[in-house]
Amino acid sequence: MQAAAAAVHRPHLLGACPGAGGAGRARRPSSTVRMALREDGPSVAIVGATGAVGQEFLRVISSRGFPYRSLRLLASERSAGKRLPFEGQEYTVQDLAAPGAFDGVDIALFSAGGGVSRAHAPAAVASGAVVVDNSSAFRMDPEVPLVIPEVNPEAMAHVRLGKGAIVANPNCSTIICLMAATPLHRHAKVVRMVVSTYQAASGAGAAAMEELKLQTQEVLAGKAPTCNIFSQQYAFNIFSHNAPIVENGYNEEEMKMVKETRKIWNDKDVKVTATCIRVPVMRAHAESVNLQFEKPLDEDTAREILRAAEGVTIIDDRASNRFPTPLEVSDKDDVAVGRIRQDLSQDDNKGLDIFVCGDQIRKGAALNAVQIAEMLLK
Amino acid sequence: MQAAAAAVHRPHLLGACPGAGGAGRARRPSSTVRMALREDGPSVAIVGATGAVGQEFLRVISSRGFPYRSLRLLASERSAGKRLPFEGQEYTVQDLAAPGAFDGVDIALFSAGGGVSRAHAPAAVASGAVVVDNSSAFRMDPEVPLVIPEVNPEAMAHVRLGKGAIVANPNCSTIICLMAATPLHRHAKVVRMVVSTYQAASGAGAAAMEELKLQTQEVLAGKAPTCNIFSQQYAFNIFSHNAPIVENGYNEEEMKMVKETRKIWNDKDVKVTATCIRVPVMRAHAESVNLQFEKPLDEDTAREILRAAEGVTIIDDRASNRFPTPLEVSDKDDVAVGRIRQDLSQDDNKGLDIFVCGDQIRKGAALNAVQIAEMLLK
Incomplete structure (x- = not known):
């Protein structure tokens, strides 16, 4: 999946057309990327780390300088063992179904489909993590806030780090x-x-x-x-x-x-x-x-x-x-x-x-x- | 223009996807094409004969067996002299601005842009032709019927062959x-x-x-x-x-x-x-x-x-x-x-x-x- 995503990153397949003015806020140029690995940050897990959105999680974390104390890359058994470089370190993808996969995790970003979220988000929550779930699994659950930060941040006012919970990411459209x-x-x-x-x-x-x-x-x-x-x-x-x-x-x-x-x-x-x-x-x-x-x-x-x-x-x-x-x-x-x-x-x-x-x-x-x-x- | 249109006629650029059922009425297969050149048909002129729609006029006339006594292919001076084969005959494209270009024409199908229609449709009408105009030039003229035959055929009930008139073809959308x-x-x-x-x-x-x-x-x-x-x-x-x-x-x-x-x-x-x-x-x-x-x-x-x-x-x-x-x-x-x-x-x-x-x-x-x-x- 990673290789596939990389292969389509040709400039004109994805980039702006020649002569077009810059619109929106571009990803920060690499020269200003801040190393976000620091002791006071949360422990972060990424579920579905090898997929298109999982890879984008890493790019966004890096470009925004999202702080993290530790980073755990989780995926299905099939991808476990794969090694992924990120911010100067190399990470080994771990099996998300392994016992203790979410131990010590503060924030788990899920993007591996609704089935994976339904199967594994409860374990992450039980171990005290706040799950931010990109699938549709929990979106319409009345107990789960469905949040666009610019639109309805108040919906997750009660969610706190250290207390297991799920926050759902809405559908892209x-x-x-x-x-x-x-x-x-x-x-x-x-x-x-x-x-x-x-x-x-x-x-x-x-x-x-x-x-x-x-x-x-x-x-x-x-x-x-x-x-x-x-x-x-x-x-x-x-x-x-x-x-x-x-x-x-x-x-x-x-x-x-x-x-x-x-x-x-x-x-x-x-x-x-x-x-x-x-x-x-x-x-x-x-x-x-x-x-x-x-x-x-x-x-x-x-x-x-x-x-x-x-x-x-x-x-x-x-x-x-x-x-x-x-x-x-x-x-x-x-x-x-x-x-x-x-x-x-x-x-x-x-x-x-x-x-x-x-x-x-x-x-x-x-x-x-x-x-x-x-x-x-x- | 003709060459360009032909070049993109690759089957999968334009044709149905593999396995899809046939929908709609397909163009009649060539084996059933009826020769439409016959004495009791009208004299037809096609204006913009070398363009994408002009070429399609010819294909549609052929596939529907639209009868014609004679066929005149007209285009701008730039395309005049070009030779186009159609139903076993070869036609020389004529300059639509030449004197007498519409003499004896019963029906003139125009598709060469609004400017050409505005400039030359009046001459065709004056010489007694019914102009069917594919441009937007006359569509909103209250004197000109704007017709989709399945929708409002009554709007052109007063239009008769032999009496110069314009009927407008609506916009494709x-x-x-x-x-x-x-x-x-x-x-x-x-x-x-x-x-x-x-x-x-x-x-x-x-x-x-x-x-x-x-x-x-x-x-x-x-x-x-x-x-x-x-x-x-x-x-x-x-x-x-x-x-x-x-x-x-x-x-x-x-x-x-x-x-x-x-x-x-x-x-x-x-x-x-x-x-x-x-x-x-x-x-x-x-x-x-x-x-x-x-x-x-x-x-x-x-x-x-x-x-x-x-x-x-x-x-x-x-x-x-x-x-x-x-x-x-x-x-x-x-x-x-x-x-x-x-x-x-x-x-x-x-x-x-x-x-x-x-x-x-x-x-x-x-x-x-x-x-x-x-x-x-x-």
Whole structure:
């Protein structure tokens, strides 16, 4: 998995396009990376350390100077024994199912799928760790806070280091949408939201990113595309998100947006519909979001609100037709918002259309989880 | 342009994915192509014969056995003199600005941009031709019918062969959307529609398709992408549609959907908002459409209505997660509809979400224009 993730890190597959201005906060350049191994930091475990998000956990910890007294890299038995370098040290990946795997761990960052979280998070909690879980396993558990630090930090006010607990990281599409929608919601109250997504390969893991690249090469060479991760051609194509469809006809990805928004906003009445689509992009999602407000909100005020919002960058240059793109936000912390305009189909300034892009692996997963962990240190 | 269009006709760039069932009506296999050159047919001119849509006009005329007494291929002075084979004959492209270019022409199919239509359609009309214009030049002219034959054939009831007139072909995104929305609108009256598009390269012409292919090759080789047609990287990226932004913050592509829907449905009150996005796909558009109805419409009834709709194919297999994709509808006549579901965010069964795909060059342009021409022969 690690090799696969590294292989797709070609500059133009993931980086900003030539001539584009810098948007969002870039990862700090390596010259300013602070060594974060220090005695007063917590003991940290990373579960799923060899996956795309696990690897990004390490990059984010390093770039933000997240302090740690010790670091334990955990993965399935299959990856145990693998050696990974990090900040000048070499770590041996350990089997997360081994007895005592979580002994002495203060914070455990999980990103190894819902099954692994369900099986092993309870053991981590029992040994006193705070689990920050990137899977969907506990998100809708009423006892588990579901947190975007810029949006609802109050939901985890009762969670303390040293007392076992789980904090859930929301779904990537929800995080990216709500980073932009929440500041507007606070001002004018969103009553209904219609979302259509443009989702990257990374949401299905490093192997999916590699499959998109391989398929594209095959198709350009006139060959049939290899379909292992997805059931259909992804290169030069888009398709309905591969999550299973539930009884009401929505897929699980869409229902996450519906349900998680209600929980994060603590608003059972907010109406959300979503259509989730995969597009052949590597690691950043885009979302077209139509908002319906209780109170009037004009687009200039909306722009001011978003300009002041933490973790949000505005890219909205109508004259030069420059707006957020997945490539431009790749490897960036901030969610980018543009195409901010009064919705013609709603009266009295009670509607807005916006277009949002965010790095799926970073703010959509690893960064948000590390930010949750940072709140535990305050 | 012709060479460029031909170069991207690799099977997996444009064709259906392996194992996918046949959806929609495919182009008739070549064994059943009827020679359409016959004495009782009209005299036909094709303006922009060397472009992507112009070439598709020829393919559609051939596959549908559209009758013609004579065929004149017209293009700019730059392409004049070029020789193009068609149905066993060779035609010399003629300069559309030459005196008498439209003499004796009964039907002129225009697809060479708004400027060419504005400059030369009046001459064609003056010489007695019915112009079917694929550009946006005359679409909002109150004297010019804007027609999707399955949707509003009545709008051109007064147009007769032998009497000069213009009939406008709607914008591709509008055609594809309304092919699916109109049958539902007839049943329950659409009061508001929120559309997000996933638009292919072909809408910007054959050179744009070629640029997407070239950029993809470059990016896979670690090179900087060539940006001639678009101002930014298209390979492994998506971006807001390149049409100019108008004063209200919408781009012209989006405003076409807003205004053309009102004209085609002859309903000044229907509320439409759209966000138009380009995705790295060759020749078919997709659209996520949220519908709000005046009267209740449950999803089973909607499915029945769409099943009976002319020019519409349903692909909506929830169990196997199989829904319309741009690849699957490429080179097909029908628009495909799926993800048909009751919108959770609207009460009383007054909302539906659907996902629509259609071939941009075919039903979005050439096929619709030839269907309009066919109506003149009835």
